[in-house]
Amino acid sequence: MKVKVKLFATFRKGRFKEEVFDYPEGTKVKDVVKQLSLPVKELGIIFINGKHVSLEVELKEGDVLSIFPLVGGG
């Protein structure tokens, strides 16, 4: 299944802004995070098609997955 992955802020460094990947059925958000070597402790918010989701959610054909790092300074 094809899924568009969009990365934001520092997660783009050495990776990409957005790319379409072909994942096997049953792939979860956490599998994508692992495959892209995104540091879990830097994870902020994750969206699928504009809806806030957890790492355990399964992806579906045509999903747009957006991953933001945690920003916490003031």
Place this chain on the structure above:
Amino acid sequence: MRNFNAIDRKEQEELKRSHVLVAGCGGLGGYVISYLARLGVGKITAFDPDEFAEHNLNRQIFADMSTINKSKVEVVKEALSLINPEVEFKGIKARFEEGFEEMWESDIKVVVDALDSIPSRLELAGICREKKVPLVYGMVGGWYGEVGTQFPGDETLENLCRMGIKGQGIEKEEGVLSFVVGGTAALQAAEAVKVILGRGEILHGKVLFFDFLEMESEVLELA
């Protein structure tokens, strides 16, 4: 006050009667307070336990060679007396979580988060929920800023920070750029003023993510 028609006379009077609480007088807090004072907000209470230090010079508006080692709330008080002497400013040299109960006043219309850690922010969100007061939150790191407004009963900030309850985000490695602080604080001041005046579009249940490097922004639904 010379805000002309953007804020009309009645609204200007409303601002003059309003009390805003700002948690933190460092990066975001310094800018937010100066914006609110110039807008004519009548009463501002701010918390900060710290003194200015050399490492604040890169991004904190009231940090300079003459204010290093001085109490942030004292420096802000002095600065406001020059910017707008009509502002009734109360600076409390303490962490917000420690001092709020004693100084809480029922006329506080909105609280602005200018804290620098996620656990403190979540605590602040809890207090605002209990006191039934809207909270304008802001977070910065590197080239990136986030802003939104949480009303009592919302859990936007909790959703936003769920994965980061351990403490800090990318700012730990990236630092924070001066204009990201100023820009994010400007958006927070705008939100606070709109909450007071009941005007315009508020980032309710949403977060505005701003990327100053790519000049991109996203409004994310978090309700």
